[in-house]
Amino acid sequence: MKKIVLCALAISIVACKAQQPKDIEEANPVEYANTITASELKDHLYTFASDEFMGRETGEPGQKMAAAYLKKEYQTLGIPSPLGADDYFQEVPSSVFTRGDVKDTENVLAYIKGSSLPEEVLVISSHYDHLGVDAEGNIFNGADDDGSGTVAILEIAEAFKKAQEDGFTPKRSILFLNVTGEEKGLVGSKYYTDNPVFPLSQTVANLNIDMIGRIGEGMESAGDYVYLIGSDRLSTELHDLSE
Numbered sequence: 001m002k003k004i005v006l007c008a009l010a011i012s013i014v015a016c017k018a019q020q021p022k023d024i025e026e027a028n029p030v031e032y033a034n035t036i037t038a039s040e041l042k043d044h045l046y047t048f049a050s051d052e053f054m055g056r057e058t059g060e061p062g063q064k065m066a067a068a069y070l071k072k073e074y075q076t077l078g079i080p081s082p083l084g085a086d087d088y089f090q091e092v093p094s095s096v097f098t099r100g101d102v103k104d105t106e107n108v109l110a111y112i113k114g115s116s117l118p119e120e121v122l123v124i125s126s127h128y129d130h131l132g133v134d135a136e137g138n139i140f141n142g143a144d145d146d147g148s149g150t151v152a153i154l155e156i157a158e159a160f161k162k163a164q165e166d167g168f169t170p171k172r173s174i175l176f177l178n179v180t181g182e183e184k185g186l187v188g189s190k191y192y193t194d195n196p197v198f199p200l201s202q203t204v205a206n207l208n209i210d211m212i213g214r215i216g217e218g219m220e221s222a223g224d225y226v227y228l229i230g231s232d233r234l235s236t237e238l239h240d241l242s243e
């Protein structure tokens, strides 16, 4: 009996130690970046952009499946929603759409609470909707636009979660924001900024990811590269950091 109690005690001490916050400066970002692998991205994307998701048109069944997929992945990773409990969806009502007849839809949100500056928020976003199916039944799978950015966010979220589990919680909170209605006129992202879950005055930056599967014209032999848009608009500091 004593042995069992001691053993249980030892296990709980080890478990506690793993949760102890550490100095983020001591984290090795490469270790966590290496958890983002081509094979995991491919696994996600081959599901997310499959015919089963029917081109993820806003408000349609394929988009609902995509939303459910994202929620399930965040739950599996143990990353909570800022909306509380198991509600990962910010409802975007059909009434906010001005073009065409679009049904109710939803942004999908998950977040990691910061350690020393939790009230400051970095948003990492992408749109997860695409064009759906045309009148002839052709499915627009949207693997690049923007399945690629969406599955990248899942992998980035996983890397930050792993770092948190090792005691390296980021100083600021990170909101993973998967927006809907982009192809209907940037509606999901506009809805979020009109109805922010965290005050925009405390939102320090938004990195939006779109079409990272694309290789630009003339860039075929460039190797890996990042194409930045707008990073110098509001903050030269962010631009310099990105460069």
Ligand SMILES: [Zn+2]
Binding pocket: 127, 145, 146, 182, 210, 211
């Ligand atoms: Zn796009």
